[in-house]
Amino acid sequence: MDPLDIMLNLEKITLYYKPVISADTQLVDGYEVRAYFQENDGTLQSLDWFFEDATIPDDFRIELTHYIHQRALEVFAVQEQSKHLALFYDLRLLVRDNGQSLLTLLESEKIKGLDFKKIIIEIKEAHIPEKMDGIRKFTTYLKTLGIRVAVDVEQRNGSLNRLAMLAPSMIKVDTGFLKDDSLPHLFQDVHHSLGMLSRKIGAALLFKGISSYNQLNYAWRNGGQYYQGSYLKDSQPVFAEENCCQAKIKADFQNFVMFERKKVKAQLDLTNRINGLFKTMLPTIKPGVPYDEMIRSIGKSCSDFVFRVYICNGEGIQLSSNAEKNNKGEWELHQEGRNKNWSWRPFFFENIMRMNVEKKGILSDLYTDxxxxxxxRTYSYPISEALYVFLDIPYGYLYEQDGLL
Structure with missing residues (x-):
């Protein structure tokens, strides 16, 4: 498609509006503007490529951006929409006119009655330059006008520092990497940092590209306040009804809650089972017995659901060997684990403190050994005020139990 053909036939551009759904209400909370060009055969081609092609003159991209924004704002005003409207702005054009084209348009629409609090300017994290002074001034000015800023983090290794410095109102992340046959917990750490950052700076987390039940579940479990994608409601040339997918999301949310309750119950049942086992087993272990003898004894008592046992002190130093079950079901000692320091593991000291206070064991989240x-999963138990035993539970056992994966 020739960029010049597009610029000479702007009347062939059709605007679509992609709904943004709120997790709080399960209602449409706003719309993202998407632009398409109608070919001679009637087919519609997305214009996303136009703004990504650096060989297209800046003047063309600025003019097309202005045209799309102006038309969207006019439709938005005519229909007296109460929701928010998200407009994409290419930060790479900022150096060309300092954002004056966009700001002039917004100010002119404000005179006509546009409420800036309904407008979100969406930028891409990948377009943020290393030297951010100009960008920060631009986004700060938008915020002073009451306009919110959203940052689309297309790459999962995006810069958290740049996001923190901009402090957007919304952070957008993609669920497209998560396929239908994937297990959502495998990717929990992918957006953990973004979720932590969004909470610290007061930004809402929006998950886009949701095309399946599995992806919506992932977004729900990872703190998504807003959702967007074809599984819910795809973009269309009119504003979607507010409750267009409320019933669907409510039903899915109920399934999510039921499944999470089932998981929590399964984990509590396993924890209580092991706690009870330790209360009857530990008194049978003679005082002063060597650590390696102790872990071998514990391993044999838990052989049907454990493959590795070891003991650490409160500083994370491993005092025992690793007692590991071989393919024949026999327990062997591996000396190389002794004196290793596990204090670097996330939540290690938090779990130590919890065990000291609660006087019972803790079952970890899923992680890759x-x-x-x-x-x-790892189960940890306080065998004294200074010693803690750790039991590693294999995938095979977890898979066979309902709710432990």
Missing amino acids: IEKTELI
């Missing part, structure tokens, strides 16, 4: 390269 470095040596076995498979998903496992």
Whole structure:
């Protein structure tokens, strides 16, 4: 498609509006503007490529951006929309006119009655330059006008520092990497940092590209306040009804809650089972017994659901060997684990403190074991005020139990 053909036939551009759904109300909270060009055969082609092609003159891209924004704002005003409207702005054009084209348009629409609080300017994190002074001044000015700023983080390794400095009102992330046959918990750490950052700076987390039940579940479990994608409601040339997918999302949310309750119950049942086992087993272990003898005894008592046992002190130093079950079901000692320091593990000291206070064991989240390269859980239990035993539970056992994966 020739960029010049587009600029000479702006009347062939059709605007679509992609709904943004609120998790709080399950209602449409706003719309993202998308632009398409109608070919001679009637087919519509997305114009996203136009703004990504650096060979297209800046004047063309600025003019097309202005045209799309102006038309969208006019439709928005005529229909007296109460929701918000998200407009994409290419930050790379900022150096060309300092954003004056956009600001002039917004100010002119404000005179006609546009409420700036309904407008979101969306930018891409990948377009943010290393030297951010100009960008920060621009986004700060938008905020002073009451306009919100959203940052689309297309790459999962995007710069958290740049996001923190801009402090947007919304952070957009994509669920497209998560396929239908994937297990959502495998990717929990992918957006953990973004979720933490969004809470610290007061930004809402929006998950886009949701095309399946699995992806909506992932967004729900990872703190998404807003959702967007074809699984809910795809973009269309009119503003979608406010409650267009409320019933669907409510039903899915109910399933999510039921599944999470089932998981929590399964984890509590396993925790209580092991706690009870330790209360009857520990008194049978003679005082002063060597640590390696103790873990071998514990391993044999828990052999049907554990493959590795070891003991650490409160500083994270491993005092025992690793007692590991081999393929024959026999327990062997591996000396290389002794004296390793596990204090670097996330939540290690938090769990130590919890065990000291609650006087009971803790079951970890799912994580990938470095040596076995498979998903496992670890159960930790306080065997004294200074000693803690750790039991690694294999994927095979977790898979067989309902609700532990």
